[in-house]
């Protein structure tokens with residue numbers, strides 16, 4: 563008789579790996595903290611505190627034809643994205659968040675044992691997804707100020723013959739930008755550069771979307787999760803060199819962007835002034851955080867071009883600060899359990915009221931602490 567162990571053969575690397583710990587929903591946190599949802603302030607996942615635009619809400623409310631599969635080519639949305647990015651729609655592919663496109667890129671390039679270069683501290687999904695597609699991950703740590711160590715990236719790329727390099731600008735978790743000249747230098751490497759611009763709308767910097775479309779080896783990833791407040795619907799897109807597009811079309815899931823995400827994304831692009839006003843409000847709170855967190859004795863914020871601020875925590879355990887803000891005040895912030903960032907926290911820019919509450923809580927904790 564065949565034993566169960568022989569029938570169910572999980573990949574050993576997956577059986578042995580640690581799970582990724584994503585953020586939870588507001589309801590789940592509220593239940594954990596035994597507070598009503600309205601008394602929880604979620605500043606841990608760089609979400610948009612204003613939510614979707616009124617037009618996107620209306621599009622969702624009047625959504626019809628949910629029984630019909632979406633257009634696999636998302637033609638209407640892609641043509642609107644062409645106007646938004648200044649790139650021909652033939653270079654654009656949409657997906658269930660930028661997250662899905664990271665996987666699609668790995669599927670397109672990686673054969674077992676191929677290497678990718680990752681540049682931590684950065685968004686966790688590049689390093690998390692790569693081994694699932696059998697890639698070796700060569701980590702080239704960012705410098706103390708979170709800038710890229712380009713010489714080390716070049717050396718690692720050549721030494722490992724990496725096929726992909728993942729970089730993020732503004733970088734999550736610190737909010738620093740990569741200069742376009744640096745990207746140009748990286749494009750001389752014999753690999754494809756994946757530039758994640760999930761937060762570009764908060765930065766005032768130019769997107770390299772058009773550069774990607776004109777290139778052979780630059781991919782730019784963008785999302786509706788942050789600036790457009792659609793994180794819960796999962797809508798992202800990539801701008802790809804022409805040579806890659808036929809291959810991506812072959813392998814993508816046919817209905818990867820669901821009809822609700824499609825409708826809300828289209829409505830968002832038709833309601834830009836309202837969403838840009840929200841982006842300005844968020845940037846104003848980020849600037850306030852940069853200023854006012856510097857006045858909190860145990861925090862040292864880094865400059866940010868995004869919708870969050872990373873702080874070094876001194877004289878107090880960062881994990882404990884996170885716990886106290888959640889337990890005593892219902893305020894959620896992000897802490898990283900990694901050697902480099904163990905004494906850091908990341909705080910998303912919320913509404914003015916949310917930031918008032920956060921700053922008051924930090925001063926109370928500071929008062930208790932001194």
Ligand SMILES: Cc1ncc(COP(=O)(O)O)c(C=O)c1O
Pocket residue numbers: 607608658659660661662685730734758760761784785786787793796797798
């Ligand atoms: C840098 C970066 N890229 C991509 C994502 C995921 O984007 P999406 O919600 O479109 O999957 C995030 C989410 O936090 C992020 O920080």
